[in-house]
Amino acid sequence: MTELGVMGFTGADQPDASVYNTCIRCGLCLPSCPTYLETMTETSGPRGRISLIKAVAESQLDLRSPGFVEQMWQCLDCRACEAVCPSGVHYGQLVETARVQIRRAVAPTQAPWSERLQKFMLQTLFARLDLLRAAAALLRFAQQTRLTALAGLFGAARAAQLAPDISRQFFEPRDQRYIAKDPQGTAFLHTGCIMQVAFANVHRATVRMLVRGGLSVVVPSGQGCCGAIALHAGEIDFTRALAKRNIEAFERSGADVYVVNAAGCGSALKEYAELFALDEAWARRAAHFSERVRDVTEVLDALDLPAPERELNAIATYQEPCHLVHAQRVTGSPRRLLAKIPQLQLVEMDESTVCCGSAGIYNLTQPEMASRLQRRKVDAVIRSGAGVVATANPGCALQVSAGLRAAGYRAEVRHVVELLDDAYARDA
Ligand code: SF4
Ligand code: SF4
Structure with missing residues (x-):
């Protein structure tokens, strides 16, 4: 590695050549890509981004070149391209590992303070949900007293505008049990991070619906954040640490199905198998876990609801x-x-x-x-x-x-x- 350039990907978690080489450059994914629809620019679409990834892999382009870095972060990782690709290019694997490679190529001391702060916040709040709940309680106070109106003075107007309304009562996982009449099985409810402090009503509605459908529900306290946001940010090692916590909590619970009511979390949880595919100690456990994850709508749709x-x-x-x-x-x-x-x-x-x-x-x-x-x-x-x-x-x-x-x-x-x-x- 030189100060001026980083050629090629290195170490674990690289974009897989067998994935990017599957792309036949047909362009069928372009009309599905939101950033392409907005810009009509080849590099802002999946085919262009795959070419950039391949160019870095083949040492024709610097991993830290602004054009590459910009495109890896401009991509939403929405996977719309993947869903329509006739060659089955698993695009998520490419962009997520490309981000990991960018993160690793930029030494912590080189990151601007705002990025270091963001990393600290991500790793602190998503690892320690008691701190997240404390921060949410402060935000709730600010919202109730309209202190959030002052956010613009600190350059945080957009963050305040997008901040969720914090729930009056959180839905904290505390080993609750809700027993259905004549239960057909037991569901583990994933409470997540933001969901438990800002969408507590959705969790309560989920519990009621599952119980109506004949599933008992457990809400084990040992669970935590799914890691999706960390993975999108290229922090794959931290994602794995969060994933292990959920796998262990599910194994201890003895539940039949792991139910999630946040699509982004569900996608990450279903892909733990992929996250640990090369880890001998965790691969089998992660695969067993992922097979049992279901979105709540899938579960309710399959139940015999009156x-x-x-x-x-x-x-x-x-x-x-x-x-x-x-x-x-x-x-x-x-x-x-x-x-x-x-x-x-x-x-x-x-x-x-x-x-x-x-x-x-x-x-x-x-x-x-x-x-x-x-x-x-x-x-x-x-x-x-x-x-x-x-x-x-x-x-x-x-x-x-x-x-x-x-x-x-x-x-x-x-x-x-x-x-x-x-x-x-x-x-x-
Ligand atoms: S649809 Fe698939 S094969 Fe075609 S350009 Fe897009 S990623 Fe490549
Ligand atoms: S994942 Fe990225 S490249 Fe694919 S459709 Fe979404 S924004 Fe476009």
Whole structure:
């Protein structure tokens, strides 16, 4: 390695030649790529990015060249390209490991202070969920007393705008047990990080729906963050540390299925097998774990739920989270569940599968492209005429809500499971 250039990838966690060499350069993925749709530029699309990765691998391009680094971070890792690729190019493997390589090539002392602060925050708050809950409690106080209005003075206006409304009561994993009548099995509920402090109602609705469907639910305290945000940031070793905690918690629980209600987390959890594929000690355990992970909509769709009685008189549209539709290929289950709700009219928005620009912390790291995609999504919602936007991922919910607010369009953004739970609530 020289100060001027880093040629080729090195060490563990490299883009796999057998993946990037599968690309036949057909370009069929281009119309699915959000950044290509916005820029119409080859390098801002999957085919161009694969060429850049190959050029670095073959030492024709410096790993630290600004063009390469920019494209690896401009990509949303939304996996839309992967879902439509006729050659089956597993693009996620390429971009995620390319980011790991960039992270490792830039020594910690070279990173700007803001990036070091971001890394510290990520590793502290996602490793120590008690600290995350304390930080969330402070944010809740700031929101209740409107101190967040001062965020602009500290250059944090965008972060404050995108910050979730913190739940009145967190849903902290404390070994709770909810027993179904005549249980058909036991579900482990993944409580995550942001979900437990800002979407506690979604967890409560999830528990009620699973129990109605005949599954008992356990919420083991030993679990933690899934690691998706860390992986998107190229911090793969930290991701593995977080993953081990969840695998161990699931093994101890004795549950039959690992249920998750955040699409981004579900995708990461289902890919633990890949994360540990070369680790002799963990490969089998990770594979066993990943086989048992299910999105809550998949689980509920497969259960024999009675028809809900309560009507929801509204027009709804479904915003597909990238990591549910592209990474997990789950698209029918949420729609079938919404179709059960009496009087709820489901209309399809244009481009429901195009990323809204949330993508983990993308809306903080790439604000310009995130805003463009947010606007594109909001325009599609407005054209649909819906008064309810159903989704299945907290990042999408925050991004779409903030965009709708800014556009002055009144629509509720809710998780599919919350809407379903409302339709079953007898006392509502
Ligand atoms: S669709 Fe697949 S094979 Fe075709 S250019 Fe895109 S990544 Fe390559
Ligand atoms: S992951 Fe998404 S943003 Fe990245 S190249 Fe593929 S389609 Fe484009």
